[in-house]
Amino acid sequence: MKLLKGLLGGLCLCTAISCTAPASQKENTVAAEGLSQSEAVIKTIMDRRSIRQYKPQAVNRDTMQIILKCGINAPNGMNKQSWEVRVVDNPDYINGVTELYKKANPKAAEDPSFKNMFRNAPTVVFIANDPSYDCSQIDCGLLGGNMILAAQSMGIGSCCLGGPARFMKSPEAAEYLKKLNFSEGYELLYCIAFGYPDEAPAAKPRKAEKVQFID
Numbered sequence: 001m002k003l004l005k006g007l008l009g010g011l012c013l014c015t016a017i018s019c020t021a022p023a024s025q026k027e028n029t030v031a032a033e034g035l036s037q038s039e040a041v042i043k044t045i046m047d048r049r050s051i052r053q054y055k056p057q058a059v060n061r062d063t064m065q066i067i068l069k070c071g072i073n074a075p076n077g078m079n080k081q082s083w084e085v086r087v088v089d090n091p092d093y094i095n096g097v098t099e100l101y102k103k104a105n106p107k108a109a110e111d112p113s114f115k116n117m118f119r120n121a122p123t124v125v126f127i128a129n130d131p132s133y134d135c136s137q138i139d140c141g142l143l144g145g146n147m148i149l150a151a152q153s154m155g156i157g158s159c160c161l162g163g164p165a166r167f168m169k170s171p172e173a174a175e176y177l178k179k180l181n182f183s184e185g186y187e188l189l190y191c192i193a194f195g196y197p198d199e200a201p202a203a204k205p206r207k208a209e210k211v212q213f214i215d
Contacts, residue, residue: 044153049203051157053113054195058089058122059156064194068125070150074142082136083143086126086180094118097176101167117164121193126165128186140189147192157197165190 101117129136
């Protein structure tokens with residue numbers, strides 16, 4: 001999971017921005033903010049935060065299609081595209097599996113702000129990998145990185161989630177995992193919450209000393 005988080009943090013993710021809007025629209029936006037293309041990409045990366053409180057409305061499916069297109073255009077080993085992606089914005093599904101989660105984790109529901117197990121997001125993307133390919137987790141990390149940066153550039157918040165994915169693979173949630181209809185051999189790796197942000201968290205410090213140039 002540490003490897004995955006690292007990848008989502010920044011490897012080769014600038015391609016996400018090129019997927020999000022027609023060239024003329026991007027140029028108008030960049031010009032209005034007085035930014036160059038490269039500055040706009042860097043700003044999107046640096047402004048992104050993990051959002052854990054969302055407004056109730058689901059992300060428009062046309063918008064999600066753009067985000068998904070950016071995801072599947074991520075770099076991947078030998079073009080194997082060793083991922084499968086499922087999008088859920090059905091409240092019945094989200095609320096149903098959340099009820100099972102609450103039974104297994106009763107303390108979670110004690111939080112008055114708790115609405116669902118996906119950080120209250122109205123739209124959830126589930127990403128599965130093909131474990132027979134040893135770099136599939138890297139590919140899935142790059143796919144998710146593209147998606148969260150594309151979302152950020154469009155004003156949509158996101159949060160990569162490991163805990164809910166683990167619960168989805170538990171016996172209690174087997175029915176809901178089956179509904180995702182992943183191909184045989186694929187395993188749910190993680191999920192991403194998407195929605196319109198209802199908070200604006202500050203950036204957390206990063207340990208720059210962990211990055212070194214080797215002469």
